[in-house]
Amino acid sequence: MATIKDIARISGYSIGTVSRVLNNKADVSEKARSVIESVIREQNYQPNDNAKRLKQPAPSGIYVIVRGMKNVFLVSILEEILFRMREHKENVSVQFLNETEDEIEAAMQITAAYRPKGIMFLGGSTETFRGSFRDISVPCVLITADASAVGHPDLSSFTTDDRAAAEVAVTKLIEAGHTRIGILGGYPVSYPDDNSTLRLQGALDAMSKASVSFSEDKYYEPCAYSMQAGYEAAGILLDRCPDITGIFAVSDTVAFGAMRQISDRGLSVPDDISVVGFDGIENGMYSVPRLSTIRQDISELAARSVDDLLLRISYGRPAAHSVIPFSYLEGESVSSPRLS
């Protein structure tokens, strides 16, 4: 592989001059430029980016850290982010982490290795950011968890109000006449600002406001965010509480599993059991029945995050925290309970 030295030697100029033409600097004679350029071309020379970055520690590139790629919702946001970044001609790399890995650690590694202009976190939990994140000083944005309480000057966040949205979802069930409602999904965690904790909380809000009685021990079955987990958890829940007429699943994926479970018991959605999901992924618009769900505004979450990051990178705009409005997407999976 040819290096800048080879180009200098072959062209008869110094490496300084070669570097100048490489970087389109002024102060190079036309002659030198054309000679050097032709040598570069004929040697098929590619500058070594590592060396460049080492010497020119200007940050470059944007990194997206996605926690859990099974998550269709996150992948949808990622898709929009990539699309928008491409329009801005920004080069972005994606790093996938599984649930057990620490996104802050990954971010530190990226920071050290690549000197990124900015980092986006998809699906992280606020909790992790309270710790060692302090040491990071690159514009960052957390999507899907509110980081305002973290109070870090380099961290923006864009979120859906999980608690309020869950309340709306469950209220829809209550308004349809359901009083025996089951809740599916999410794991009980120790800290209070986890997405599923907030959603569970919102569901409880709806019930207590409407004076619908609810026993968390009986009517709540936690599970991972996957169809299979949703399928199994719904089975456990329905075995335990056969009187349930409505189910709120904390994510669409879990809802799909639940709908399949209901169907396997010879029951119908929504005639026997109504189901409401959360997220608003595309699948729900094509399932039979279409899923009634909370639609998080994927485009807006992506657009606002991208704009925020770019403006902070280029104009030093301060970090911001925004809650993006959600909406209730009326599908076909909710109806009034049968009179019994």
Added chain:
Amino acid sequence: MATIKDIARISGYSIGTVSRVLNNKADVSEKARSVIESVIREQNYQPNDNAKRLKQPAPSGIYVIVRGMKNVFLVSILEEILFRMREHKENVSVQFLNETEDEIEAAMQITAAYRPKGIMFLGGSTETFRGSFRDISVPCVLITADASAVGHPDLSSFTTDDRAAAEVAVTKLIEAGHTRIGILGGYPVSYPDDNSTLRLQGALDAMSKASVSFSEDKYYEPCAYSMQAGYEAAGILLDRCPDITGIFAVSDTVAFGAMRQISDRGLSVPDDISVVGFDGIENGMYSVPRLSTIRQDISELAARSVDDLLLRISYGRPAAHSVIPFSYLEGESVSSPRLS
């Protein structure tokens, strides 16, 4: 940001010694190691990868180039690849391209910038590889398209036999008694080894072997690989040929759109129209009805590709081309046509 110099200064050892503990070399006293390690921890020091790579120009890292991230099937394979690579402690980065971008160009850029150990292509088309790929000399593997005809010494490939699989899928419809079969999805392209061309071909094989008449102009409706496109294309197809009793969709995603279209017309799957898909993604096991489909062996495709790449990187094993067996996954979306 702390550098190796800072660690040396603070710990009281030389940068050479620090480097040695960083790289787990022998010949470092226990004392030095523990002192230095604690300084590294307390300074939260992260070695600069650029500098490391500069000095150690050994290739590092594996890159996966995914063409089209809307593709759930490809994302499933990616997931498995990442999981397996992690088990081997290999660091992998993912680069997403949209359909219009050239994966070879992306690969050349990656090669120059990062000196990768290997590159995996997900969802590329053989055609692109016939061109400038010649210049690449890093172990590569193409997944989902047969590259044996390209004949490049650095390119392996792992595929499903699309044509044979599509033949099986359509044969299942024929065996159930269907004679008016529609085909959905894929775009007619100029070159013959495109996935959808092969699948269409296989479908035609099945029909002609069974002497089922088929008019490509009428009973084939091409469309992109998405639920929405499948939904729309199914509408066009059913408007044009209301006598259809069975549909073969060249991908599950398209099949989901088609099933929803059928349902919206007040028809039932499979009572009125049977549907067979292609890919075998998880969603199909939870839809109502469950989708009967060709199951490409996602784990095996991922596992074989990973093993192949690693063995070629470490042991200079020659490139190979393998066809991974598929199976027919019996769901609930196919039955015999109603007597009419």
Added chain:
DNA sequence: CTGAAAGCGCTTACAG
């Protein structure tokens, strides 16, 4: 076991 020094491929003041 440890330190001093050369050098990886580049960029960038600094002279001329």
Added chain:
DNA sequence: CTGAAAGCGCTTACAG
């Protein structure tokens, strides 16, 4: 306009 030289953060023979 051009060259010589320092230095980016690391690794690795080479001495000791």
